[in-house]
Amino acid sequence: MALLDTWRNLAYQTEMDNKTANxxxxxxxxxxxxxxxxILADPDTVVKGTVKELADKYGxxxxxxxxxxxxxNDSLKTPNPIETMEEDTEVSLDYDKEKLYYNMVAxxxxxxxxxxxxxxxxxxxxxxxxxxKQKLSGTIVKGKKIGRNDLCPxxxxxxxxxxxxxxx
Numbered sequence: 001m002a003l004l005d006t007w008r009n010l011a012y013q014t015e016m017d018n019k020t021a022n023x024x025x026x027x028x029x030x031x032x033x034x035x036x037x038x039i040l041a042d043p044d045t046v047v048k049g050t051v052k053e054l055a056d057k058y059g060x061x062x063x064x065x066x067x068x069x070x071x072x073n074d075s076l077k078t079p080n081p082i083e084t085m086e087e088d089t090e091v092s093l094d095y096d097k098e099k100l101y102y103n104m105v106a107x108x109x110x111x112x113x114x115x116x117x118x119x120x121x122x123x124x125x126x127x128x129x130x131x132x133k134q135k136l137s138g139t140i141v142k143g144k145k146i147g148r149n150d151l152c153p154x155x156x157x158x159x160x161x162x163x164x165x166x167x168x
Contacts, residue, residue: 003051004082007066031060032068033111039093040117047093051085054093062087071107075100097121098130105134 016024035058039047049057055065066082069091073079080091101122104113118127146153152163 002083003062003066003085003087004070007063007070010063011067028064028067029111031058031064032071033115034058035060035068036112037115037117039095040115040121043097043121048090050088050090052087054091072100075103098126101127102130102134105131106137 011024011028038058047054047057051065051069052062054069055062058065060068066085069080069085070082072093072095073082075095076092077094077096078092081089085091101113101118113127113131122130146160146165148159148161148165150160152158152160152165154164156163
């Protein structure tokens with residue numbers, strides 16, 4: 001079984017009571033934050049290595065590193081082969097700064113997008129713009145409601161109630 005399948009079974013499919021789930025995710029998020037603090041502190045260095053080497057470098061278990069790689073994959077310049085990776089698979093953490101920030105906002109991971117390391121990577125205006133852009137991407141804007149006596153939008157020239165609104 002590929003590492004990612006094992007991680008997903010552990011993290012999402014295993015039956016956990018609330019206390020166990022809170023402990024599991026609390027521990028994961030703490031370790032994830034520590035990894036991000038390190039990679040954001042030195043953005044010009046592209047971190048590469050096997051999954052096992054990166055797990056050792058950041059002091060986490062291989063499965064936790066797998067979860068981290070799954071989370072960051074959409075923000076990488078070149079995605080890693082996460083579906084098939086094993087401990088000896090070569091991976092890279094060459095991330096796109098703006099994409100990573102945007103995706104952190106999308107995940108509502110305020111403990112990550114509010115890290116002080118972002119101050120040196122993206123200026124405040126860019127961060128605000130990315131934050132606003134992401135928040136607006138989920139906003140649904142409804143069009144003006146058609147009144148019964150308005151002209152039908154189909155272009156027939158009839159009132160809506162006598163045309164397309166007849167069966168509505």
